[in-house]
Amino acid sequence: MTTAATPLRVGIVGLSARGGWASLAHVPAIRAVDGLALRALTASTPASAAAAGAAYGVRHHADAAALAHDPQVDLVVIAVKVSTHRRLIEATFDAGKMVFCEWPLGNGDAEGRWLADQAASRGLRTFVGLQARATPAIRYLRDLVADGYLGRVLSTTLSASGISWGDITYPRKTYLLDRREGASMLTIPAGHTLDALQFVLGDFESLQATTAIRREQVAMHRKPDEIHRKTVADQIAVQGVLRDGAVAATHFRGGTSRATDFHWEINGTEGDIVVKGDAGGFLQYGQVHLCGARGERSELAPLPTPATYVQVPSLPEHGSHAFTVAHGYAQLVADLANGTSVVPDFAHAARLHRLLDAVEESAERGVRISL
Structure with missing residues (x-):
């Protein structure tokens, strides 16, 4: 049982004093959620870890293995490039600690399945950062659909821009262009968004x-003569049939659009809902708005998310990298307190890896894949 007096003690792998996802999202999220406390960190080098430890006022370790064996750490958070996940998670498993890993879980389907099997065989509690499904608006959307706002869902269409995979790259982001790294438009924005689509529909x-x-x-960026080769898809079209027979059509495109960077429409026998996003195809940032109409109403109207869905009111929904991550952490704390499994675990992540592997297989072979 975690409380303010006895919080879940967190150690982060990949927390730097120079910025990055862990500092932008995880640290403010942990600070905003009751029942959590940041206790330790490690970074890319011992010197970087020491600087981060001083900046955040917590103990630092030279590597992930040392952090995982720290008796003051209950939960290890992996917030680094996916190509290093397996090695770092193995070190956490060897220490017998719970682990929260950012998505993608592994570098490809086989690695994701291996990590899920290892977690199951060791009986360890795991969590994966598929936080789009923790977003209040997305949870409200799921309930609207389940409660019959649309009647029977007939179809859904979604188009999204994967901003980082256009015609310009940035320092420290060139790895996103390399298929071997496992951090592509398919695995990151498409993976998060397709997971949310399945969560809802x-x-x-x-x-x-x-x-x-x-x-x-x-x-x-700002160096037009410095050219990098892209070996990952920047156009991804996935269409298919959902379990209840509804038809889905999705398109993810690299770069940005002058028209719209995110549009998700769900059509049913009794109504329609449109989801708009402020962060392009990165639905996991949670900056979304719902509009809908049903029955005799012909024009869409805003569907504000009820305040009861907001679990971390101290963080702003828009302009905050931490908002959805904090909601994922709030669900994690509740799962441990109540014995539930709302937050996706490694087994769930392995199934999502299989879905993305099916996308690549279908595209390569030109066939329909049954799941």
Whole structure:
């Protein structure tokens, strides 16, 4: 049982004093959620870890193994590049600690399944950062659909911009262009968003996909002569049938659009709902708005998220990287207190890896894949 007096003690792998996802999202999220306390960290080098320890006022360790064996750490958070996840998670498993890993879990389907199997065989509690499904508006959307706002769902269409995979890259982001790194438009924005779509509407029963690399050469920001080669898809079209028979059509495109960077529409026998996003195809940032209409009403109207869905009111929904991450942490604390499993675990992550693997297989072979 975690309380303010006896909080869940967290150690972060990948927390730097120079910024990054852990500092932008995880640290403010942990500070905002009752029942959590940041106790330790490690970073890319011992010197970086020492600087971060001084900056955040917590103990620092030279590497992930030392952090995982720290008796003052209950939960290890992995917030680094996916290509290093397996090694760092193994160190946490060896210490017998619970682990929260950012999505993607592994570098590909096989690695994701291996990590899920290891967690199951060791009986360890695991969590994965698929925080789009923790977003208050997305949870409200799921309840609207389940409660019959749309009647029977007929179809859904979604288009989204994967901003980082356009014609320009940035320092420290070139790894996103390399297929070997496992951090692509398919695994990150498409993976998070397809997971949220399934959370709301149910899993895919079958799918057929088309992928392409339309911009093979990418220039460095403000250095047009510095060219990098892109080996990951920047156009991904996935269509299929969901478990209840509804038809789904999705398109993820690299870069940005002058028209709209995120539009998700759900159509049913009794109504329609449109989801708009402020962060392009990155639905996991949670900056979304719902509009809908049903029955005799012909024009869409805003569907504000009820305040009861907001579990961390101290953080702003818009402009905050920590908002959805904090809601994921709040669910994690509740899961441990109540014996529930709301937060996705490694087994769930392995199933999502399988879905993305099916997308690639379908695109490569030109066939429909049953799931």
